[in-house]
Amino acid sequence: MRMKRKHITGLLATALMVGGLLAGCSGKEEAAPASGDSKPKKAEFTFRLADNHPVDYPTVIGDKKFAELVNERTDGRIKIEVFPSGQLGDEKSVLEQVQLGAIEFTRINASPLAEFNDDISVLGLPYVFDSDEHLWNFLESEKGTELLDGLEASKMKGLAYYSSGSRSFYSTKPVKSLADLKGQKLRVQQSKVNIDLVSALGASxxxxxxxxxxxxxxxxxxxxxxxxxxxxxxxxxxxEAKNIILDHHQRTPEVLLISQTAWNKLSEEDQKIVKQAALDSVTTQKEEWAKWEQNSEKKLKDAGVTFTEVEDLTPWKEAVKPAIAQYHDKYKDLLDAIEAVK
Known part of the structure; x- marks a missing residue:
């Protein structure tokens, strides 16, 4: 019996040694990276983001912050390269490429997007937003998000809004009041709303x-x-134009977009990361916009531009009422929502 016990004990010891060796070969030590495995992972996706503004413009800085956040939060699995200064084409051609999935991201003003989601036109109506705070109250509301989501039918997905400040009139002629605009030939975007606006104010x-x-x-x-x-x-x-009258007639935002094709390539987890990174980049973009606006105002005044702030917008609003009445009927629900967040 004593001999058998010794034999069994020896077998157990041998088994334990072998088991330990096997564990050492297939356990954590095997999974631990070697010293040469510390290189960054290769990106699973490398996407392009097009912007037509210069490299130091606030929207481009926002684009870069977005790309940086996505890269960090996916541990380099998703890389977004930003192409400013219209390197990938003008806004119209880039938008077409985004729809086709040939370009994955772009930043574009909201006005041209009305072609794909008519409700976005409400953002370009004159004098509907009293301030930037009023605008952002709406953009960050449920209705504002719905406008972005409405682009999905056109093979694009809106991720976030960027600031674009307010638009005002400037001229080679003195402009101190609404009356001074009458008869002036003013360039406008190819937009029915803008044409109706300027015509209603008495200009050409x-x-x-x-x-x-x-x-x-x-x-x-x-x-x-x-x-x-x-x-x-x-x-x-x-x-050339040394006179500007600050009537702030429009506060149309910028929009950061992703192609639906690119969006569909991402896992649900990565979609959430990309969406949140876009929203988180807004703070940086807005801060840069505020700095740029202040610097521009100083530069313009130093260059001899005469600034006139409109103290009472009532005459301006009254002048455009007949021309934009049709839009108020068409977008009543959205305009009610805008009014509600003042």
Whole structure:
């Protein structure tokens, strides 16, 4: 019996040794990375984001913050390369490429998106937002989110809104009041709302590509145009148009978009990461916009541009009422929602 016990004890010891060796070969030690495995993981997806503004413009800075957040939160699995300055084409052609899935992301003004979701037109109606705070109260509401979601039928998905400030009129001629706009030839975007707006204010609406505005001001084809302060500054239009009247007639935001094709490639978890990263990048973009606006105002005033702030918008609002009444009927529910978040 004693011999048998010794034999069994020996077998158990041997088994334990073998088991320990096997565990050492197939357990945690095997899974631990070698010193040469510390290289960054190769991206599963490399996407492109198109923006037509310069590299230091607030929307591009917002784009880059978004890309950075996505890269961090996916541990490098999703890489987004930002292409500013219209490198991938103008806004119209880029938007077409996003619909096709050839370009994955873009940043674009909300106005052209009304072609794909008619309700977005409400964001471009004049004098519907009293301030930036009023605008963002609406954009961040359920109705504002619904406008972004409404783009899915056109093979795009809206991720977030970016700030674009407010638009006002500037001219080569003195503009101190509403009466001074009468008869002036003012460049507008190719938009029925904008044409109706300018005509209702007594001016002559002149649709023209943005790139032709500077020469139009130089040659007198137009007397003025309308835009936000950073664009008035960066376009150099102030070199010809030395007068601006701040009526803040529109506060149309920018939109960060993803192609539905690219969206569908992502897992549900990654979709949530991309969406949240877009929303989180808004703070950076808004901060940069505020800085740029302040810098532009100082630069323009130093360059001799005369600023006139409209103290009472009532006459302006009354002047455009007949022209935009049709839109108020069409977008009643949305306009009620805008009114409710003042």
């Amino acid at each position: 609406a002149t649709p023209m590509p943005y790139g032709e505005v500077f020469s139009g001001l130089q040659t007198g084809i137009i007397d003025g145009a309308e835009n936000n302060l950073p664009s008035f500054d960066s376009s150099n239009h102030y070199q």
